[in-house]
Amino acid sequence: VKNIAILTSGGDSPGMNTAVRAAAKFAFDKGLTVFGIRRGYAGMVNDDIYEMEPKDVSGIIDRGGTTLLTARCLEFHEAKYRAQAAANLRKRNIEGVVVIGGDGSYRGANYLSLEHPDIKVIGIPGTIDNDIAGTDYTIGFDTALNTVLEAMSKLRDTATSHERTYFLEVMGRDSGELALYSCLAGGGDGLFIPEKEFALDDLADLVNTRRQKGKLSDLVLVSEGVGSAAEIASKLKNKIHSSVRVTILGHVQRGGAPSALDRLLATKMGAYGVKRLLEGASGIMIGIESNELTEYPIGYAWENKKKINDNDYELAMILSK
Numbered sequence: 001v002k003n004i005a006i007l008t009s010g011g012d013s014p015g016m017n018t019a020v021r022a023a024a025k026f027a028f029d030k031g032l033t034v035f036g037i038r039r040g041y042a043g044m045v046n047d048d049i050y051e052m053e054p055k056d057v058s059g060i061i062d063r064g065g066t067t068l069l070t071a072r073c074l075e076f077h078e079a080k081y082r083a084q085a086a087a088n089l090r091k092r093n094i095e096g097v098v099v100i101g102g103d104g105s106y107r108g109a110n111y112l113s114l115e116h117p118d119i120k121v122i123g124i125p126g127t128i129d130n131d132i133a134g135t136d137y138t139i140g141f142d143t144a145l146n147t148v149l150e151a152m153s154k155l156r157d158t159a160t161s162h163e164r165t166y167f168l169e170v171m172g173r174d175s176g177e178l179a180l181y182s183c184l185a186g187g188g189d190g191l192f193i194p195e196k197e198f199a200l201d202d203l204a205d206l207v208n209t210r211r212q213k214g215k216l217s218d219l220v221l222v223s224e225g226v227g228s229a230a231e232i233a234s235k236l237k238n239k240i241h242s243s244v245r246v247t248i249l250g251h252v253q254r255g256g257a258p259s260a261l262d263r264l265l266a267t268k269m270g271a272y273g274v275k276r277l278l279e280g281a282s283g284i285m286i287g288i289e290s291n292e293l294t295e296y297p298i299g300y301a302w303e304n305k306k307k308i309n310d311n312d313y314e315l316a317m318i319l320s321k
């Protein structure tokens with residue numbers, strides 16, 4: 001492998017730039033030519049591919065978002081466009097691609113590598129949702145978690161001053177990871193995640209008991225995968241002896257400078273992805289488990305659903321009482 005390409009795809013996450021930088025710098029050190037593909041698979045199909053120079057990855061280690069840009073590309077679901085994309089890679093002698101994205105991006109990568117085995121593909125998990133099986137953490141999750149914690153501290157101030165119950169909706173798609181760890185680390189007073197049942201009446205009882213004991217406010221975490229915080233709040237507002245408000249954090253959770261943990265993760269994974277390409281690996285995803293870099297066949301990501309840690313969930317339920 002002499003020429004490689006890097007792309008970011010799907011929803012952006014803090015630390016994608018850090019991973020691009022690490023992959024590119026590692027590749028430069030090994031004497032490789034590195035291409036950047038703009039807007040994920042859209043750039044691969046439309047031939048928006050450029051040779052990267054060291055200056056292209058200079059000063060981006062701490063920048064949120066992705067300087068390679070990202071997009072969703074419907075065309076990539078069709079084999080004929082993937083063939084066009086592969087042809088665009090071949091004409092530059094690109095033999096390996098590092099795909100930084102979520103499990104949708106991994107599916108695209110898998111088709112590309114199966115249909116065009118001369119092109120080696122490595123997946124690196126970039127998403128704030130932490131919803132990819134085979135890795136304890138995805139790049140961007142820790143930063144998003146810190147963003148939620150900051151919001152919780154600020155909300156807690158106004159919630160307490162006005163003696164209110166806040167329902168805070170956080171992202172995560174179908175995964176409750178972000179809400180669960182926000183609840184544990186931010187001192188949440190209730191938790192709704194798609195993986196577990198929590199009766200609305202039980203929450204109402206908890207809030208009402210707390211009011212009797214003198215607690216002034218509550219911050220209840222609602223994962224977007226449950227439905228909507230507004231719906232939960234409206235079902236509960238007549239049962240709770242406290243005024244109710246809803247805050248939807250939304251896309252602020254996607255932004256910001258990556259945290260130290262995300263930068264370390266992105267740096268290790270980005271470099272390791274290129275190392276494995278050079279060793280001939282293809283069709284794999286990089287992960288981290290018990291602080292060791294790991295790899296799985298890329299299909300592992302969608303063939304297995306990442307499980308919520310039951311002990312952590314139980315602890316969150318005890319401490320949020």
Ligand code: ADP
Pocket residue numbers: 009010011041042071072073074075076077078101102103104105106107108109111127
């Ligand atoms: P994420 O990678 O964050 O899960 P998406 O699900 O939007 O984000 O996927 C990103 C892109 O990956 C899509 O726009 C598409 O180009 C490609 N992709 C997703 N699923 C498939 C699939 N089943 N076949 C081919 N390409 C896919």
